[in-house]
Amino acid sequence: MSNIEMTVYSSWLGKTEAVGEEPATVHTQEALLVEAVRRGDEDAFGKLYALYAPMVHGILVARVPWGEVDDLVQDVFMVAFRKLSSLRDSRAFGGWLAMIARNRAMDFHRSTRKTEEIQEDLAQHSQYEAEAEAAKVLAIIRELPEAYRETLVLRLVEGMTGPEIATRTGLTPASVRVNLHRGMKLLREKLGMEKGV
């Protein structure tokens, strides 16, 4: 790592500490919602769903074909609702839910095949140029390493900020920041390559 990169990285970490202070109250509110769901409050489950659906959606967009995402989002929340009693710490709900979503995506790939072909179709047969371009970019993001692709989808597709991603997924702000930085660098390289071709 060069000196310049090191300085940028250090300044980033300096900022993340300040950002890291923020989610404490958010966590408390979400933990209260989880406790309420455990007591059978369905409204609280609706609120949790509204808060976390974009994260689950993003995790699935990064892993499974677009046409399957909506159904799988519902599946993930069904599983979470049924297994909520097994969650030991209510504040860890985000990380726990993210893990369910990742596992559900893995199960999907185990049980089905030819997902890549579906993506190719999506890119080739889209009616509009912009849609085809978007499908192509998404396909490139999906080729990135797992941690980068998930963080990038949450940022670029779901429009979440870095601190939001950290709060929802349970990753440390520093990890999210590094993933965003390195993932974006890789994406730029790959997009540059594509344009070059």
Place this chain on the structure above:
Amino acid sequence: MSDDYLWDGSGEPDPEIESLERLLANYRYQPKPVEIPARPRRLFKVWVVAAAAAIVLMVLAGVLAAGMWSKDKGQDDHYIAGTENNETTETPDNPPAPTPEKNTTLSVNPPPINKLAVNKRDGRKALPEPAFEEFDWDIEQGVEESSFTDETSFIAMSLPPDESFTDVETAQHIEKAQLLLRAFRNAMTGGKTKAFDIEYEREKSRELVYRNIVLRRDAEARNNYPVEELLASLEPLLLDIANLPASPSREEMRSIVDRMQKMEIVATLQVHSGLLAIQNQ
């Protein structure tokens, strides 16, 4: 250009990121009504049955305990009654059986077995302390005399051994992480080629990183600071290994191995695993 826009949307907008956001907006989550699964009512019945079973068991246990207590009491009464009989039936025609010792209460109320065991071990006549205190002392000695290297025993002394481990799940995770980091380090030192095959380590690291997040949050919730700190320092290493290319260069691997050595992470993980093994003995 600053990366602030990428981080939280603040600062000068990056045109490339903005165009990507616009392009990918079609894939964004569209709010939909949530389908809340109906709670199974059977759960209530299970609770009722479980509670009834627990009450029946408690009643049975009570009856059993009362029976045993009355039986013990009967035996004691019988013994005392026999002693009294011996004393009362003593006549010149029917002399009492000769007893070796006068004080018969020794055989009636023997000292508890655990106290006898303690007496045998250290030779003291009366020890009010329970036996486990000596056992604890043996464990502490075991830590000092174990086969850790100088480096690891130094770290071991800096950690509170009693509070570090409360669940086996975390300990197993720590052990797996330790094995992974060792394998990764060995892959680096073993090969002389420019690129390395670390596919297995990458896969393993991906598995461990998500588990690490959950366990770290769990440790945080339980105020288990040593474990929380350990897992927090482990997380970036696992992420970096998971994100390495399939055949990384020597420089890429060197940077991670150097950080591992600087943090002494393998030794710290080993100490935690060692302490758990002692705790489980």
